[in-house]
Amino acid sequence: MSFTIECPVCGKRNAYEFRYGEVDQGPRPSEEGLTPEQWCGYVYRRPNAGGVQKEWWCHRDGCGVWFTIRRNTLTNLQVHEPEA
Amino acid sequence: MFGKFKRLWKEPSWKSSYDVAIIGGGLHGLATAYFLARDHGIRNIAILEKRFIGFGGSGRNTAIVRANQRTAENLPLYQEGLKLWPVLTRELDFNLMFHQCGNLNLAHSEAAMNALRMQIASAQMLGVDIHLIDAHELKDLCPAVDISERPRYPIFGAMYHPPGGIIRHDALVWGLAKAASASGTDIFQETEATGIRVEHGKVTGLETSRGTIHAPRILLAAGGYSARLAWEMLRIPLPISVLTIQAMVTQPLKPVLSHVVSSGAYHVYANQTLKGEIATGAHMDPWPNFTTRTTAHYIKHQAEALSEILPCLRGVKFMRHWAGLADMTPDMAPIMEGNDPVEGLYMDCGWGYFGFKSAPVTGKYMARYIAEQRRPEILKAFALNRFCENRLLGETANPPGYGPWN
Numbered sequence: 336m337s338f339t340i341e342c343p344v345c346g347k348r349n350a351y352e353f354r355y356g357e358v359d360q361g362p363r364p365s366e367e368g369l370t371p372e373q374w375c376g377y378v379y380r381r382p383n384a385g386g387v388q389k390e391w392w393c394h395r396d397g398c399g400v401w402f403t404i405r406r407n408t409l410t411n412l413q414v415h416e417p418e419a
Numbered sequence: 420m421f422g423k424f425k426r427l428w429k430e431p432s433w434k435s436s437y438d439v440a441i442i443g444g445g446l447h448g449l450a451t452a453y454f455l456a457r458d459h460g461i462r463n464i465a466i467l468e469k470r471f472i473g474f475g476g477s478g479r480n481t482a483i484v485r486a487n488q489r490t491a492e493n494l495p496l497y498q499e500g501l502k503l504w505p506v507l508t509r510e511l512d513f514n515l516m517f518h519q520c521g522n523l524n525l526a527h528s529e530a531a532m533n534a535l536r537m538q539i540a541s542a543q544m545l546g547v548d549i550h551l552i553d554a555h556e557l558k559d560l561c562p563a564v565d566i567s568e569r570p571r572y573p574i575f576g577a578m579y580h581p582p583g584g585i586i587r588h589d590a591l592v593w594g595l596a597k598a599a600s601a602s603g604t605d606i607f608q609e610t611e612a613t614g615i616r617v618e619h620g621k622v623t624g625l626e627t628s629r630g631t632i633h634a635p636r637i638l639l640a641a642g643g644y645s646a647r648l649a650w651e652m653l654r655i656p657l658p659i660s661v662l663t664i665q666a667m668v669t670q671p672l673k674p675v676l677s678h679v680v681s682s683g684a685y686h687v688y689a690n691q692t693l694k695g696e697i698a699t700g701a702h703m704d705p706w707p708n709f710t711t712r713t714t715a716h717y718i719k720h721q722a723e724a725l726s727e728i729l730p731c732l733r734g735v736k737f738m739r740h741w742a743g744l745a746d747m748t749p750d751m752a753p754i755m756e757g758n759d760p761v762e763g764l765y766m767d768c769g770w771g772y773f774g775f776k777s778a779p780v781t782g783k784y785m786a787r788y789i790a791e792q793r794r795p796e797i798l799k800a801f802a803l804n805r806f807c808e809n810r811l812l813g814e815t816a817n818p819p820g821y822g823p824w825n
Contacts, residue, residue: 337714351716355706375807379658379749383646385709408661411708 344398356391427597431605437465440634442612443641444468445477449595450782452604459790462603469611473592476642479743480775485583492800500780513594522583525682527572535578549580570727622763638765643744645768666700667740687724711742747771750811756803
């Protein structure tokens with residue numbers, strides 16, 4: 336479903352102008368004592384919950400800025416409340 | 420002519436205990452139940468389906484079957500799957516309408532031709548009937564394709580895979596449900612799995628909207644919803660992104676398209692169904708979501724792409740447009756795992772858009788996995804721990820593959 340995303344620079348634009356940059360996984364884990372399982376968890380594994388999640392987007396066909404939004408994966412709409 | 424309709428599968432009665440409980444009444448779940456009974460004598464099986472059987476990916480795919488993947492791990496599975504269709508038609512006593520029309524994957528540059536050469540060589544090594552043809556041979560096979568210099572991406576040639584084709588997907592759902600039900604499987608529709616009971620690291624039962632059942636082995640085969648269920652019921656994060664994939668059909672036409680034609684560059688595939696409609700798809704919205712909504716953006720893309728390679732379709736109207744969920748893994752290969760991280764829990768997911776063509780053969784081997792509680796050799800490459808061990812499969816480099824970014 337098509338929807339709009341609010342770019343911090345350009346304002347509300349069609350979602351097809353943006354590139355999805357994965358759900359926010361927090362800061363990159365420190366390499367000291369990092370196990371393959373932890374690294375795999377950071378790189379590949381996702382919660383895949385149905386509901387609101389914090390995610391990264393890039394305004395690919397616009398200003399090129401990277402930013403985070405919250406979006407509900409059940410309705411595909413950007414929301415302004417915190418994730419569940 | 421119109422006799423009394425007979426139900427294809429029995430109305431099941433609720434039991435408190437089953438040998439195997441399967442979450443998801445799609446093709447993978449139904450096929451696993453069928454092969455558990457056929458090959459291993461396990462008949463006390465429950466299938467739990469939230470909506471109705473075949474509602475998800477099983478009824479939303481474009482029904483194309485083929486064995487022209489790229490990697491040595493994937494190919495044997497699809498190759499055996501392709502040989503299963505005529506066998507199943509006979510065994511299920513159900514006309515699956517297997518139309519073996521052949522697949523054509525178009526190449527639009529010399530580089531693409533070279534990529535196809537490599538892919539063809541690896542498939543031929545494993546005995547797949549596949550070869551490269553040039554643009555003129557393509558025109559002879561499929562006159563509707565425009566091989567002139569006019570399209571934005573002119574056609575250089577194609578990968579021709581004669582044994583591929585199309586199957587009636589609903590027939591496969593109904594045929595498998597009929598056969599599974601006849602061998603003792605209880606198919607519960609409108610019954611949602613809500614939780615998996617785990618004691619001391621072992622599966623003990625399944626909570627559903629109708630009540631709890633005891634089951635020592637549970638198969639999670641809920642297609643696009645598997646990754647979400649794994650997280651919501653057991654807090655297992657899987658390396659999966661669930662994306663929406665869209666498809667559509669045109670109004671019915673006289674026979675015009677003799678093969679399944681696909682193009683990675685135009686990001687489109689099309690085939691003419693036995694009803695005469697041109698079924699076409701390929702687009703994925705590259706952000707995870709669980710809606711099955713369609714977009715106007717995509718109708719426009721599809722009309723543009725189709726009228727470039729098949730100009731005879733200009734002016735033809737689209738009739739229906741729908742979407743389904745594709746659970747994509749980073750290496751475009753499935754996850755088939757058992758007893759990790761919970762004993763008795765089996766997962767058959769991450770199929771992306773390969774779930775339809777692989778359903779019967781996967782059912783056969785998942786049934787063996789569950790019955791013998793040991794991973795069959797052919798499934799070794801698809802273990803979940805390949806992501807930790809950095810042994811991802813190379814299917815993303817498949818030239819006719821449709822990743823979310825092309």
